Amino acid sequence: MTTATTSIAGTAPINTRGVGVRFEQLSKRYGDFYAVDSLDLNVAPGEFLSILGPSGSGKTTVLMLIAGFVAPTSGRLLLGDQDISQIPPYKRNIGVVFQNYALFPHLDVRRNVGFPLEVRGVPKDEIAKRVNWALERVHMEKFADRRISQLSGGQQQRIALARAIVFEPRALLMDEPLAALDRNLRQDMQYEIRSLQRSLGQTVIYVTHDQEEALNLSDRVAVMNLGRLQQVDTPKNLYLRPANPFVAGFFGEANLLSGKTQGGVFTTDAGIRLPVTETREGPAVLCVRPEMIVFGDERKSDFPSLTGTVLETRYRGSILHIELDTPLGKINAVQHINTTNDAPAEGTTLEFGWDPNLGHVMMGQV
Amino acid sequence: MSTTIPNRNTLLAGFSSADWESQRRRVTAVLLILPVVMMTLLFLVPLGYLLWLSFGGPAGFSLNAYKQLSAPFYINLALFTLQLAFLVTIACAVIAYPLAYMLANIENTLSRLVVLGLVISLWLSVLARTYSWIIILQRNGVVNNMLQWMGITDGPLSLVYNQTGVYIGMIHILLPYMVMTLYPTMRAIDGSLVRSALSLGATPWTAFRRIYFPLSMSGLVSGSILVFTMAIGFFVTPAILGGGSANTIVMAIQNQVQVLVDLPLAAATSIILLLVSMLILVVYEKIAGVEKIFGEGR
Numbered sequence: 065m066t067t068a069t070t071s072i073a074g075t076a077p078i079n080t081r082g083v084g085v086r087f088e089q090l091s092k093r094y095g096d097f098y099a100v101d102s103l104d105l106n107v108a109p110g111e112f113l114s115i116l117g118p119s120g121s122g123k124t125t126v127l128m129l130i131a132g133f134v135a136p137t138s139g140r141l142l143l144g145d146q147d148i149s150q151i152p153p154y155k156r157n158i159g160v161v162f163q164n165y166a167l168f169p170h171l172d173v174r175r176n177v178g179f180p181l182e183v184r185g186v187p188k189d190e191i192a193k194r195v196n197w198a199l200e201r202v203h204m205e206k207f208a209d210r211r212i213s214q215l216s217g218g219q220q221q222r223i224a225l226a227r228a229i230v231f232e233p234r235a236l237l238m239d240e241p242l243a244a245l246d247r248n249l250r251q252d253m254q255y256e257i258r259s260l261q262r263s264l265g266q267t268v269i270y271v272t273h274d275q276e277e278a279l280n281l282s283d284r285v286a287v288m289n290l291g292r293l294q295q296v297d298t299p300k301n302l303y304l305r306p307a308n309p310f311v312a313g314f315f316g317e318a319n320l321l322s323g324k325t326q327g328g329v330f331t332t333d334a335g336i337r338l339p340v341t342e343t344r345e346g347p348a349v350l351c352v353r354p355e356m357i358v359f360g361d362e363r364k365s366d367f368p369s370l371t372g373t374v375l376e377t378r379y380r381g382s383i384l385h386i387e388l389d390t391p392l393g394k395i396n397a398v399q400h401i402n403t404t405n406d407a408p409a410e411g412t413t414l415e416f417g418w419d420p421n422l423g424h425v426m427m428g429q430v
Numbered sequence: 431m432s433t434t435i436p437n438r439n440t441l442l443a444g445f446s447s448a449d450w451e452s453q454r455r456r457v458t459a460v461l462l463i464l465p466v467v468m469m470t471l472l473f474l475v476p477l478g479y480l481l482w483l484s485f486g487g488p489a490g491f492s493l494n495a496y497k498q499l500s501a502p503f504y505i506n507l508a509l510f511t512l513q514l515a516f517l518v519t520i521a522c523a524v525i526a527y528p529l530a531y532m533l534a535n536i537e538n539t540l541s542r543l544v545v546l547g548l549v550i551s552l553w554l555s556v557l558a559r560t561y562s563w564i565i566i567l568q569r570n571g572v573v574n575n576m577l578q579w580m581g582i583t584d585g586p587l588s589l590v591y592n593q594t595g596v597y598i599g600m601i602h603i604l605l606p607y608m609v610m611t612l613y614p615t616m617r618a619i620d621g622s623l624v625r626s627a628l629s630l631g632a633t634p635w636t637a638f639r640r641i642y643f644p645l646s647m648s649g650l651v652s653g654s655i656l657v658f659t660m661a662i663g664f665f666v667t668p669a670i671l672g673g674g675s676a677n678t679i680v681m682a683i684q685n686q687v688q689v690l691v692d693l694p695l696a697a698a699t700s701i702i703l704l705l706v707s708m709l710i711l712v713v714y715e716k717i718a719g720v721e722k723i724f725g726e727g728r
């Protein structure tokens with residue numbers, strides 16, 4: 065804020081990039097229950113990071129820790145290079161978009177968006193300029209004089225966003241901001257939030273329980289479960305290189321085989337040997353995505369060679385799901401439908417395999 | 431619409447929105463008959479009778495009663511009553527606001543017990559609550575004994591049978607009404623609004639002043655109206671705790687009926703009291719109106 069206010073030229077503020085956020089062994093305990101357990105996480109300046117996890121996994125708690133509404137039990141929280149764990153919320157300069165928007169019902173749109181500037185003692189004409197700037201960014205300049213009760217859900221969402229960026233916060237936090245909107249609107253808003261964040265260079269930490277949303281929006285996604293961070297990675301790596309079975313199961317379907325790996329060979333608990341590229345050794349879980357599975361002649365010589373009986377087939381749009389009973393247990397496969405292939409009849413025996421380069425070994429998991 | 435009563439088919443086929451609208455209006459009209467009849471019988475008829483009585487009643491039209499009321503005696507009485515009601519309302523607001531705030535925002539057993547206590551106190555007889563203040567405030571009552579025992583005062587203070595006693599008693603009796611109107615308004619204020627204000631850079635005091643207080647205003651307004659109207663018509667407490675030193679308009683009316691047996695005068699006083707109360711409410715609504723805070727949107 066301090067650097068940003070002085071550098072305003074014309075109506076559009078020159079934006080400083082957001083700053084980084086760093087969690088060091090941050091924990092929040094309620095009684096003897098850890099809502100957030102030893103969180104280590106580094107969010108880069110200008111990064112869009114989503115926090116994804118099932119209900120009760122501690123996502124909101126993480127946001128409230130950053131915003132300052134929840135005090136950490138232990139650990140450090142750094143904004144830029146400043147430890148903010150002891151700083152009250154109103155001195156943190158962090159924008160928060162609440163799930164229910166939290167717009168002030170007794171103030172009109174203009175006063176709502178101007179509120180953070182007013183409480184900072186910004187002069188009136190300056191407030192007017194910057195409110196207009198923020199409203200333009202969310203395409204709501206025509207609604208400046210409306211009351212909050214006269215806005216639709218999506219419009220309120222935009223105003224909440226404008227209010228959270230108008231004071232050029234050091235980071236922007238959003239707690240399931242689109243959860244209450246319908247599907248189409250949600251996609252539009254996703255696109256707008258993303259392009260706004262890019263153009264402002266704003267650091268965004270975005271909580272959602274919608275994987276598709278997290279994958280669409282984020283540079284990286286932090287997956288949480290039971291208060292613990294499971295993995296932080298790019299959307300692609302979360303899918304192809306999940307750190308553990310929880311993450312593998314969270315993003316799409318996965319065939320998970322437990323066993324141990326040694327010298328490029330994975331041996332399942334039932335004793336079946338499968339080629340892998342993993343060179344480490346020890347107990348592990350092998351993850352094979354349904355779309356990696358190929359049948360019959362499509363297999364290459366280095367693919368594992370297995371047979372299975374078709375249990376069930378289902379069409380879902382352009383995709384055919386095949387459930388197989390195999391020596392590995394039940395295996396799910398999917399195939400893209402083209403004009404030449406027909407669904408195999410139930411009970412048919414099929415030969416199948418996959419590219420060992422694509423199979424992913426998760427070490428140390430049982 | 432050819433028939434007013436929809437047959438089975440139209441019922442099954444579902445109403446068009448126009449049908450639905452007219453149906454609803456008809457139901458509303460039927461449901462309103464009873465309250466309208468009750469209002470007329472119990473409220474408007476007696477009021478009309480009172481008005482007729484105040485202008486002379488059976489003895490024929492005269493403005494005599496109203497002329498009598500312009501005497502300084504009655505003017506002073508009215509001013510005192512207004513002052514009493516006004517100060518009691520202010521005191522109740524000042525005490526009730528922080529109390530209701532704590533009850534609404536702190537969730538523990540104690541605050542639930544206090545709410546329960548307040549609700550129960552609304553059921554207790556005003557007479558009983560008034561008399562208990564005599565026991566507490568009299569010359570050798572709990573308060574005076576305590577003060578002397580602690581060495582704060584040398585002799586007993588006169589706390590009752592004077593205006594002090596009336597104020598204490600009325601504030602105590604009317605306080606729960608203020609708290610119980612403020613409490614639901616405050617409960618309904620979304621906590622994320624204040625949190626959001628803080629995250630936007632408002633200090634806790636600014637967040638309270640700019641967000642919480644304006645949103646609790648509607649409760650404060652209706653609580654004040656309730657307490658003020660009740661205070662202006664209070665009889666039992668000023669009569670018992672005042673010991674003759676806190677005469678209000680209502681006590682004058684009682685006197686007019688029972689001692690002077692001047693029914694037109696009593697009726698005229700009642701009418702004036704009613705008009706003054708209504709005028710004050712209208713002015714108050716204009717100044718601190720709920721409508722203004724939320725606009726026509728709600």
Ligand SMILES: Nc1ncnc2c1ncn2[C@@H]1O[C@H](COP(=O)(O)OP(=O)(O)OP(=O)(O)O)[C@@H](O)[C@H]1O
Binds near residue numbers: 098121123
């Ligand atoms: N004030 C509190 N006291 C005790 N436990 C709490 C408190 N606040 C949160 N918790 C617990 O901490 C855990 C994490 O809560 P949190 O709200 O962070 O979950 P979440 O991931 O945001 O879930 P959701 O997707 O349902 O919003 C939950 O089990 C919750 O019950």
Ligand SMILES: [Mg+2]
Binds near residue numbers: 123124
């Ligand atoms: Mg949550």
